[in-house]
Amino acid sequence: xxxxxxxxxxxxxxxxxxxxxxxxxxxxxxxxxxxxxxxxxxxxxxxxxxxxxxxxxxxxxxxxxxxxxxxxxxxxxxxxxxxxxxxxxxxxxxxxxxxxxxxxxxxxxxxxxxxxxxxxxxxxxxxxxxxxxxxxxxxxxxxxxxxxxxxxxxxxxxxxxxxxxxxxxxxxxxxxxxxxxxxxxxxxxxxxxxxxxxxxxxxxxxxxxxxxxxxxxxxxxxxxxxxxxxxxxxxxxxxxxxxxxxxxxxxxxxxxxxxxxxxxxxxxxxxxxxxxxxxxxxxxxxxxxxxxxxxxxxxxxxxxxxxxxxxxxxxxxxxxxxxxxxxxxxxxxxxxxxxxxxxxxxxxxxxxxxxxxxxxxxxxxxxxxxxxxxxxxxxxxxxxxxxxxxxxxxxxxxxxxxxxxxxxxxxxxxxxxxxxxxxx
Amino acid sequence: xxxxxxxxxxxxxxxxxxxxxxxxxxxxxxxxxxxxxxxxxxxxxxxxxxxxxxxxxxxxxxxxxxxxxxxxxxxxxxxxxxxxxxxxxxxxxxxxxxxxxxxxxxxxxxxxxxxxxxxxxxxxxxxxxxxxxxxxxxxxxxxxxxxxxxxxxxxxxxxxxxxxxxxxxxxxxxxxxxxxxxxxxxxxxxxxxxxxxxxxxxxxxxxxxxxxxxxxxxxxxxxxxxxxxxxxxxxxxxxxxxxxxxxxxxxxxxxxxxxxxxxxxxxxxxxxxxxxxxxxxxxxxxxxxxxxxxxxxxxxxxxxxxxxxxxxxxxxxxxxxxxxxxxxxxxxxxxxxxxxxxxxxxxxxxxxxxxxxxxxxxxxxxxxxxxxx
Numbered sequence: 001x002x003x004x005x006x007x008x009x010x011x012x013x014x015x016x017x018x019x020x021x022x023x024x025x026x027x028x029x030x031x032x033x034x035x036x037x038x039x040x041x042x043x044x045x046x047x048x049x050x051x052x053x054x055x056x057x058x059x060x061x062x063x064x065x066x067x068x069x070x071x072x073x074x075x076x077x078x079x080x081x082x083x084x085x086x087x088x089x090x091x092x093x094x095x096x097x098x099x100x101x102x103x104x105x106x107x108x109x110x111x112x113x114x115x116x117x118x119x120x121x122x123x124x125x126x127x128x129x130x131x132x133x134x135x136x137x138x139x140x141x142x143x144x145x146x147x148x149x150x151x152x153x154x155x156x157x158x159x160x161x162x163x164x165x166x167x168x169x170x171x172x173x174x175x176x177x178x179x180x181x182x183x184x185x186x187x188x189x190x191x192x193x194x195x196x197x198x199x200x201x202x203x204x205x206x207x208x209x210x211x212x213x214x215x216x217x218x219x220x221x222x223x224x225x226x227x228x229x230x231x232x233x234x235x236x237x238x239x240x241x242x243x244x245x246x247x248x249x250x251x252x253x254x255x256x257x258x259x260x261x262x263x264x265x266x267x268x269x270x271x272x273x274x275x276x277x278x279x280x281x282x283x284x285x286x287x288x289x290x291x292x293x294x295x296x297x298x299x300x301x302x303x304x305x306x307x308x309x310x311x312x313x314x315x316x317x318x319x320x321x322x323x324x325x326x327x328x329x330x331x332x333x334x335x336x337x338x339x340x341x342x343x344x345x346x347x348x349x350x351x352x353x354x355x356x357x358x359x360x361x362x363x364x365x366x367x368x369x370x371x372x373x374x375x376x377x378x379x380x381x382x383x384x385x386x387x388x389x390x391x392x393x394x395x396x397x398x399x400x401x402x403x404x405x406x407x408x409x410x411x412x413x414x415x416x417x418x419x420x421x422x423x424x
Numbered sequence: 425x426x427x428x429x430x431x432x433x434x435x436x437x438x439x440x441x442x443x444x445x446x447x448x449x450x451x452x453x454x455x456x457x458x459x460x461x462x463x464x465x466x467x468x469x470x471x472x473x474x475x476x477x478x479x480x481x482x483x484x485x486x487x488x489x490x491x492x493x494x495x496x497x498x499x500x501x502x503x504x505x506x507x508x509x510x511x512x513x514x515x516x517x518x519x520x521x522x523x524x525x526x527x528x529x530x531x532x533x534x535x536x537x538x539x540x541x542x543x544x545x546x547x548x549x550x551x552x553x554x555x556x557x558x559x560x561x562x563x564x565x566x567x568x569x570x571x572x573x574x575x576x577x578x579x580x581x582x583x584x585x586x587x588x589x590x591x592x593x594x595x596x597x598x599x600x601x602x603x604x605x606x607x608x609x610x611x612x613x614x615x616x617x618x619x620x621x622x623x624x625x626x627x628x629x630x631x632x633x634x635x636x637x638x639x640x641x642x643x644x645x646x647x648x649x650x651x652x653x654x655x656x657x658x659x660x661x662x663x664x665x666x667x668x669x670x671x672x673x674x675x676x677x678x679x680x681x682x683x684x685x686x687x688x689x690x691x692x693x694x695x696x697x698x699x700x701x702x703x704x705x706x707x708x709x710x711x712x713x714x715x716x717x718x719x720x721x722x723x724x725x726x727x728x729x730x731x732x733x734x735x736x737x738x739x740x741x742x743x744x745x746x747x748x749x750x751x752x753x754x755x756x757x758x759x760x761x762x763x764x765x766x767x768x769x770x771x772x773x774x775x776x777x778x779x780x781x782x783x784x785x786x787x788x789x790x791x792x793x794x795x796x797x
């Protein structure tokens with residue numbers, strides 16, 4: 001007989017459109033982070049470190065990279081005879097075929113998966129946060145309160161609370177009220193989008209609301225359960241927790257890793273973060289190279305100068321090239337003499353030589369003023385940038401570009417060249 | 425593939441000095457993030473040899489730990505797999521492995537129960553990439569009884585520690601001298617052999633009857649005139665790590681771009697056990713030049729012409745020159761290290777100096793003061 005105390009459902013289907021060209025051809029949870037990881041490694045590692053060995057990963061948007069990354073779950077020890085990791089894409093049924101229309105709808109369409117494991121509790125997770133959290137401690141809290149639903153929450157500065165969904169609780173942490181992005185927040189406990197449900201409660205709520213279009217946990221399921229009088233509690237988490245939903249927050253949280261003693265420390269033996277390693281060799285720093293305040297992944301070769309940057313695996317930085325305050329992902333090449341300033345360059349890009357990225361005065365991005373901000377240059381996966389071009393700030397490039405795409409060898413601040421991917 | 429593999433990893437050599445106190449040569453860390461045996465295992469796996477036996481004897485704890493799962497080299501299969509054979513006491517044998525031939529003899533059942541027609545025998549101390557299928561084709565083509573993979577060594581290399589081979593124009597081995605005093609040839613045996621499985625069983629059984637236990641002396645040399653023993657000369661990089669000097673040189677070879685490209689950036693890859701270490705971190709005060717740095721390292725000092733293996737911590741104001749720092753070493757502030765090999769898991773106290781003088785490589789073995797008792 002199969003019986004699991006708690007299984008996890010990890011929502012990894014979102015595009016994360018605020019990450020611009022970074023997610024134009026991969027789902028957000030598959031985006032690289034911190035030199036060798038992908039965002040989804042954090043919740044997956046948290047699961048196995050918390051003793052949750054059965055994880056359903058719900059995919060929808062551009063799942064190829066995610067699928068190859070997760071495989072059968074070997075890096076996380078999630079290759080199990082019973083349980084382990086399962087990828088759950090939307091599928092066709094005899095009566096209809098529908099995409100996952102909301103977070104709860106996605107879970108609803110996989111009721112059978114959960115029933116198979118016969119759990120007591122179901123843990124609902126997102127795939128877009130960087131944190132280390134012991135879900136078992138949260139489960140203990142859930143049990144000791146005899147709760148039906150427990151939400152993980154984190155205290156945020158009061159002045160920022162209006163950007164979050166906050167909860168108001170009594171002194172026993174039972175939730176009295178929810179406020180979604182309140183202009184005048186009455187509490188600073190923000191919901192982290194992590195829930196533990198009693199399986200029976202979850203199952204019934206999903207069935208009750210199955211007709212709800214775009215059924216969502218935060219908008220529909222939790223309020224529904226709360227209104228009918230279920231015991232809903234707020235678990236307070238006090239560790240490092242970072243949303244990497246925007247390019248700026250993504251860039252910042254990468255940069256925090258290079259602090260001398262980073263707040264989010266990957267070097268502790270306790271609570272390791274696991275990832276699929278397909279590059280093992282050491283990195284090479286050449287005789288005339290300079291590396292200062294950086295973290296660098298396996299197999300990378302540095303011939304130029306790199307300052308305050310997060311460099312992935314298998315990267316080559318050419319002679320006399322200079323990189324400042326940037327994130328450069330796996331297998332990308334930076335040509336000789338090229339200068340890179342405050343850029344996010346995704347995987348498998350080729351940046352030519354004698355070019356400059358991130359130069360000139362700042363200007364608001366014309367097409368996507370809310371996405372490409374804070375002076376960042378963002379370059380999507382597999383892009384090619386020719387030799388001898390100047391690229392301004394708040395710019396985005398994706399796809400193979402040639403000198404013809406750069407009038408007088410220049411891409412002005414605030415301009416974009418989008419030649420590949422879904423986001424146009 | 426039509427062959428099974430045997431990796432002879434039992435060896436130890438006093439030429440490794442203090443380094444062999446801790447482990448067998450095959451378990452020596454190499455090139456920052458590998459172990460000696462990874463090269464033989466990866467070559468087997470990449471040549472589609474699916475069933476491999478590793479014969480170990482000398483201080484195999486470290487090696488067994490490295491081989492605790494076969495998945496890193498993709499051997500965890502229903503057909504085939506990775507077998508680790510240490511000597512055991514049985515009804516009719518109570519000996520340790522008395523030699524390489526005896527090691528195979530004590531595991532003859534492994535050979536008998538296989539069905540693949542050929543056997544590739546390799547040692548665990550070679551650093552190379554080789555497609556064994558090419559050797560096998562050559563072996564069949566030459567109608568050889570045994571094929572020995574050989575390598576022509578550069579002039580500056582000390583060849584007296586190898587088996588030296590001379591051949592006729594066809595490639596047949598006419599002379600084989602094991603570790604001679606005077607070098608008569610620069611063509612050395614790499615310790616890699618291809619032989620028909622049934623033929624190997626026969627030769628080993630015969631040797632055991634005669635109480636002869638060494639594969640090279642009692643089979644290769646002894647049968648040279650009556651068997652067709654051929655030399656397959658490999659032209660890509662090969663070195664072995666069974667002396668401190670060779671170990672040091674082989675590691676330092678990885679500072680050369682062509683050698684790194686050959687091993688790390690050309691198909692096929694070399695695999696190793698994954699340790700899940702974070703990326704290397706370069707703090708203010710670090711200055712790294714012409715060096716290889718592995719994952720998990722944290723650097724606050726100067727590193728020049730050196731290899732830092734996994735999870736090395738370099739304190740403030742340290743200088744490390746022309747040295748090899750093995751896995752999980754903690755180097756305290758203001759330390760100076762030159763021409764050294766620092767043994768793994770060492771704790772080097774702050775303000776210390778270690779220099780290998782007169783061209784000699786110093787092996788630094790310090791107590792580990794970080795991990796309990």
